[in-house]
Amino acid sequence: MTATTAPTADLDLARARSVASRVPDPEVPCVTVADLGILRGVERDADGTIVVRLTPTYSGCPAVVAIEMAVQAALLDAGIDARIERVLSPAWTTDWISAEGREKLRAYGIAPPVGASGGRRAFFAEERIACPRCGSEATSRISEFGSTACKAHYRCDACAEPFDYFKCI
Incomplete structure (x- = not known):
């Protein structure tokens, strides 16, 4: 790449990153792939092709192909020719959800993950989950699995509203 093409190439890469980062998650449309930390990188490979790297929330996620296609x-709608690459290692973790993404989940009615992943029983061990609607910690787990495998179903004992909790993975 010459000095005269480098700034254009950098602009193309930045534009590709911007476009990719705004794609909503198909299962939780209040957050983007960037908010969830699914967008792992946007780079150029050795031949100059833009490569967008995505890590699914788990390898068996039914939405992974839909996310890649979106x-x-x-x-393509933005006129950017790029290759999508699925990255499975390191595995995705809820630690990658941005602070803005956590707030978007809460505003949407889904309690964001509590704590950090990596605990011995982090997936099922949360004791106090605040209701995303009223903020009360007087909640009860109804089911280990909610609308998707990565969420548990809860009910608020204060406001009586049901809600999903995005498990700490």
Whole structure:
């Protein structure tokens, strides 16, 4: 790459990152792939092709292909030719959800993950989950699994509203 093409290439890469980062998650449309930390990188490979790297929330996630296709379509709509690459290692963790993403989940009615992943029983061990609607910690787990495998179903004992909790993975 010459000095005269480098700034253009950098702009193309920045634009690709911007476009990809705005794609909403198909299962939780209040957050983007960037908010969830699914967007792992946007780079150029050795031949100059833009490569968008995505890590699914888990390898068996039924939405992984839909996410990849949505990112590819957004890039194509923006006139950007890019390759989508699925990255399985390191495995995704809820630690990668941004602070803004956690707040978007709460505003949408889903309690964001509490604590950090890596605990011995982090997946099922949360004791106090605050209701995303009223903030009360007087909640009861109804089911280990909610609308998706990565969420548990809770009910607020204060306001009586049901809600999903995004488990700490």
